[in-house]
Amino acid sequence: xxxxxxxxxxxxxxxxxKLTVTCSQNMNHEYMSWYRxxxxxxxxxxxxxxxxxxxxxxxxxxxxxxxxxxxxxxPLILESPSPNQTSLYFCASSLKxxxxxxxxxxxxxxxxxxx
Amino acid sequence: GENVEQHPSTLSVQEGDSAVIKCTYSDSASNYFPxxxxxxxxxxxxxxxxxxxxxxxxxxxxxxxxxxxxxxxSLHITETQPEDSAVYFCAGTGNQFYFGTGTSLTVIP
Numbered sequence: 001x002x003x004x005x006x007x008x009x010x011x012x013x014x015x016x017x018k019l020t021v022t023c024s025q026n027m028n029h030e031y032m033s034w035y036r037x038x039x040x041x042x043x044x045x046x047x048x049x050x051x052x053x054x055x056x057x058x059x060x061x062x063x064x065x066x067x068x069x070x071x072x073x074x075p076l077i078l079e080s081p082s083p084n085q086t087s088l089y090f091c092a093s094s095l096k097x098x099x100x101x102x103x104x105x106x107x108x109x110x111x112x113x114x115x
Numbered sequence: 116g117e118n119v120e121q122h123p124s125t126l127s128v129q130e131g132d133s134a135v136i137k138c139t140y141s142d143s144a145s146n147y148f149p150x151x152x153x154x155x156x157x158x159x160x161x162x163x164x165x166x167x168x169x170x171x172x173x174x175x176x177x178x179x180x181x182x183x184x185x186x187x188x189s190l191h192i193t194e195t196q197p198e199d200s201a202v203y204f205c206a207g208t209g210n211q212f213y214f215g216t217g218t219s220l221t222v223i224p
Contacts, residue, residue, distance in 0.1 A: 033212065040124070042216035043159070043204060050210075058211075090158060092212075101147035101208040106158040 002027045006091050006107035013081055013114055021076045021110050023091030031096035032074040033058070033104075034066065036087040043090065049074055050096075081114040088112075117142040119207045121215025128195050129223050136218045138205035139187040145207040148181060148188045153202045153217075162203075163190070195222045 004025045013019055025032065033048035035058075045058030049068040063085055065077040074093075078085060091107040118141040128134050140148075146167040151159035165172045165179045165188065172179050176195075181188040192199055200222045205215040 031211075035214075040216070042121075043214040045211070045213075048211050094212075101212075103149060103161045103164065104206075104212055106160070109158055 004107040010111045023074045025093040029093035032093045035090045083114045117207045117213040119213045119215045125219045127221045134192045136190045140207035142209045144209045147208045150190045151204045
């Protein structure tokens with residue numbers, strides 16, 4: 001089954017404790033991205049990757065890191081989480097090459113709470 | 116980069132009525148315009164999309180129209196049902212996806 005898998009689904013952590021949210025897709029998609037969803041603000045892009053070893057900042061990259069060492073995986077890293085990073089996070093992937101766009105598939109979401 | 120604006124932010128309709136959600140975009144290079152539905156507690160899922168070489172696309176009760184000259188596109192839902200209640204997102208795409216801020220649709224039985 002074609003899918004995007006995020007882990008964990010729920011996470012409560014303390015300020016400053018490094019964490020990683022994993023994202024994996026089995027569709028051989030080039031394009032992967034991370035979003036955070038906050039009430040009234042929609043889906044804001046954190047980082048995106050056009051292919052392996054190619055990553056770029058989205059609209060709200062501060063406080064986040066990503067890596068793309070393999071095509072299928074795109075982990076989101078919070079080196080020193082703060083309470084303002086409490087949010088719902090989505091990973092997405094699509095078969096996208098340059099300006100040729102297709103459907104983006106979303107992971108199940110990760111509900112992160114930083115206390 | 117692209118700027119996608121979506122209106123309204125909330126919409127309530129009576130069951131059986133039509134609902135229309137509108138989006139505008141700024142990047143003339145955007146060529147693909149998807150609409151996603153997000154039910155409470157779930158991930159966004161594609162419901163319909165349109166490419167820039169097409170003016171209208173319909174799938175049962177859902178349709179999308181695109182006006183490239185004016186740079187806006189709209190989602191039309193006819194004969195609304197309670198299960199249409201959800202948050203809807205539009206997106207513009209150039210070299211990446213840009214999502215609107217979402218419309219919370221409530222269909223009142």
